[in-house]
Amino acid sequence: MSHELFSLQDRVALITGGDSGIGRAVALLFAREGADVGIIYTPVEEPDAAEIRDWIEGEGRRALLIPGDVTQVEFCREAVDRVVREFGRLDVLVNNAAYQSNVESIDALSEEQWDLTFRTNIYGYFYMAKAALSHMKRGSCIINTGSITGLEGSKDLLDYSATKGAIHALTESLAQNLVEKGIAPAYVVFASNGDSSFVTGEVLALFGGETTTA
Numbered sequence: 001m002s003h004e005l006f007s008l009q010d011r012v013a014l015i016t017g018g019d020s021g022i023g024r025a026v027a028l029l030f031a032r033e034g035a036d037v038g039i040i041y042t043p044v045e046e047p048d049a050a051e052i053r054d055w056i057e058g059e060g061r062r063a064l065l066i067p068g069d070v071t072q073v074e075f076c077r078e079a080v081d082r083v084v085r086e087f088g089r090l091d092v093l094v095n096n097a098a099y100q101s102n103v104e105s106i107d108a109l110s111e112e113q114w115d116l117t118f119r120t121n122i123y124g125y126f127y128m129a130k131a132a133l134s135h136m137k138r139g140s141c142i143i144n145t146g147s148i149t150g151l152e153g154s155k156d157l158l159d160y161s162a163t164k165g166a167i168h169a170l171t172e173s174l175a176q177n178l179v180e181k182g183i184a185p186a187y188v189v190f191a192s193n194g195d196s197s198f199v200t201g202e203v204l205a206l207f208g209g210e211t212t213t214a
Contacts (some may be wrong), residue, residue, distance in 0.1 A: 004087070006087035007033055007034055008030055008033040008034045008035040008092075009033070009034030010034060010035075010036075010088050010144070010176070011034070011035045011036075011091040011092060012035065012036050012037075012038070012083065012087040012088075012090050012091050012092070013030050013035045013037050013038070013091065013092035013093070013094060014026075014037075014038040014039075014040070014042040014079070014080065014083050014090060014092070014093050014094070014126065014128075015027050015030075015037060015038070015039055015040065015094040015096055016070050016094065016095055016096050016097035016128060017040065017041065017058055017097030017098065018037070018039030018040060018041060018049075018052065018094075018096065018195075019039060019041035019045045019049040019052055020041075020045065020048050020099075021031040021096075022096055022145055023039075023094070023096040023097070023145075023147075024048070024052050024065070025051055026094055026096070027039055027056060027063075028052065028055050028056065028059070030092070031055070031056040031059040031061040031063075032059050034061070035061060035091075035092070036061050036062040036063070036064075036087050036156075037056055037061065037062075037063050037064070038051060038062070038063075038064040038065075038066055038082070038083040038086070038087070039053070039063065039066065040054050040063055040066045040067075040068060040070060040079055040097065041065070041066075041067055041071065042067065042068075043067040043068075046067065048102065049065050049067070050065070055063055061084075062087065064083060064086050064087070066079045066081065066082055066083075070097050070120060070123075070124030070127065070128060071116075071119035071120055071123060071124055072127075073127045073131075075093040076128050076130075076131045077127075077131045079128075079131070080128070080131040080132050080135060081134075086137050086195070089096075089134070089135070090132055090135045090136060090140070090141065091137075091139075091140050091141075092141055092142075092143065093128060093129065093132045093136075093142045093143070094143045094144075094145070095125040095128055095143070095144045095167075096125075096128065096145040097120060097121075097124055097162075098120060098121045098145070098163075099116055099117050099121060099160075100157065100160045101113060101117075101122040101160075102156040102157060103156060103157075103158065103159075104156065106158060108160055109159060113159060114159045117159040117160055117162075118121055118162075121160065121163035121164070121166075121167065122163045122166045122167060122170065125144055125167060126170065128162065129174065133178075133183070133204070136181075136183050137182075138181065138182030138183070139182055139183075140182075140183050141183065141184060142147070142171075142172070142174065142183065143185050144167050144171045146164050146167045146168050146171070147161075147164040148166060148170070149161040149164050150164025150165040150168050150189070151168070152168075153163070171184075
C-alpha cells in the first residue's frame, strides 16, 4: 500500500493531552507525516509540552502550545479558535486527555474523584468535539482514545472504566450523527484521506490493550 495514502501533508491537528504518553507519540507522528499540530496540556506539564514542540519543529512543522483545562467548556472553545486563528483550519481532533486514579473499592472512590474523572474523560471529549465541528469540513475527522477497560472493565478503575465505555458509545453515536457531513472517518490511518475515508464509528485495538475509536 502506498505511503502517500496516509500522508497528512499540510493538514492541521489538535491533540488533547499531547504532551505525554499516546498523545505525545501521536503529535510527533503527525508532524512526521506533514501536519501542523496544536497541543493541549495542563500547565504543570509545561516542560514536556515544550519538548514535544521542539520535536515537532525539528520535523519542519509548526506547533502551537495551549495550556488549560478541558473540563471547562469555554477553554475548549478558545483552544479550537486559537488553532484556527494560527493555522487557518482544523482537520483532525484527537481527544486523548484523561484522568485515572486507582482505588481498591467503591467505598474508597470519592464523589469528587468520580466527578473529576467524568469531567475530564467524557465531558472534555464532548466539549472539544462540539467546539471543533463548526470548523471542520468533509474529510475531517475526530479520533477518540479509549481503553480496553471500556470494554472489559477494571476492578480498581471503576470511574475510569465507566468513562471509557462512554467514550466508545459516544464515538459510535457521533459517527452516525455526522456521517452525512463526512466527518468522523490507528491515528495516522484514521486521520488521513486514504483508505480510512470510509471507516467511521469503529473501535480499533492498539498497543496490546488500548483502543482507539473513530
